[in-house]
Amino acid sequence: MAAHAWHYLAVFDTHTEQPLYLGRSKRxxxxxQRIVATARYGGCSFPACARPALDCEYHHTTAxxxxxxxxxxxxxxxCGHHHTLADHGWAVRHDEYGRIEWLPPAWLDPHRTPRTNTYHRPADWYRHPRRTHQRQGWPPSQWAAG
Structure with missing residues (x-):
C-alpha cells in the first residue's frame, strides 16, 4: 500500500521542538526545507485553508x-491565493511556540487579532493552546501538595 509513498526523516530539536537549522543561504x-516544513505544518498556514503542502509556496516571515x-x-x-495577501496588508509571524500567525490589516480588524490554521493539525483542536508546548510549571503547584 505504501509503495508510492515518499518516505523522509524530519529531525527536530528535543528542547524547543523546532526543526534543526539546515544552513541554506538561497532566497x-x-x-x-520544504520536506521539513511539510512535516511541521502540513499545508497552507492561512487560517482555515485546506490546501496541502504540495500546493504551497514559502513566504519569509521576516522579509x-x-x-x-x-x-x-x-x-x-x-498557497498561491493567500500568498498575495501578505503583500496587501496581512502580516505573518511566528508566535512564541513556533506556530504561524496571520494578522489581518487594520481596516479589516482594528485589533489585528492573530489567527492560526489548525486544519492540518487536528490534535491542536483538543489541546489548550498555551499548554500544548508549555513544559515549565508542570504539574501545577496545587496538585503537587498532597
Missing part, C-alpha cells in the same frame, strides 16, 4: 528584502 526554499534568512524557522507555507 528560495530548498527541497530539504528577504529586510534581511530575513531562508531558514525553515523563517518560512511559512502558503
Amino acid at each position: 528560495l526554499a530548498s527541497p530539504d 528577504w528584502a529586510e534581511g530575513g534568512a531562508t531558514d525553515v524557522t523563517n518560512l511559512a507555507p502558503v
Whole structure:
C-alpha cells in the first residue's frame, strides 16, 4: 500500500521542538526545507485553508528584502491565493511556540487579532493552546501538595 509513498526523516530539536537549522543561504526554499516544513505544518498556514503542502509556496516571515534568512524557522507555507495577501496588508509571524500567525490589516480588524490554521493539525483542536508546548510549571503547584 505504501509503495508510492515518499518516505523522509524530519529531525527536530528535543528542547524547543523546532526543526534543526539546515544552513541554506538561497532566497528560495530548498527541497530539504520544504520536506521539513511539510512535516511541521502540513499545508497552507492561512487560517482555515485546506490546501496541502504540495500546493504551497514559502513566504519569509521576516522579509528577504529586510534581511530575513531562508531558514525553515523563517518560512511559512502558503498557497498561491493567500500568498498575495501578505503583500496587501496581512502580516505573518511566528508566535512564541513556533506556530504561524496571520494578522489581518487594520481596516479589516482594528485589533489585528492573530489567527492560526489548525486544519492540518487536528490534535491542536483538543489541546489548550498555551499548554500544548508549555513544559515549565508542570504539574501545577496545587496538585503537587498532597
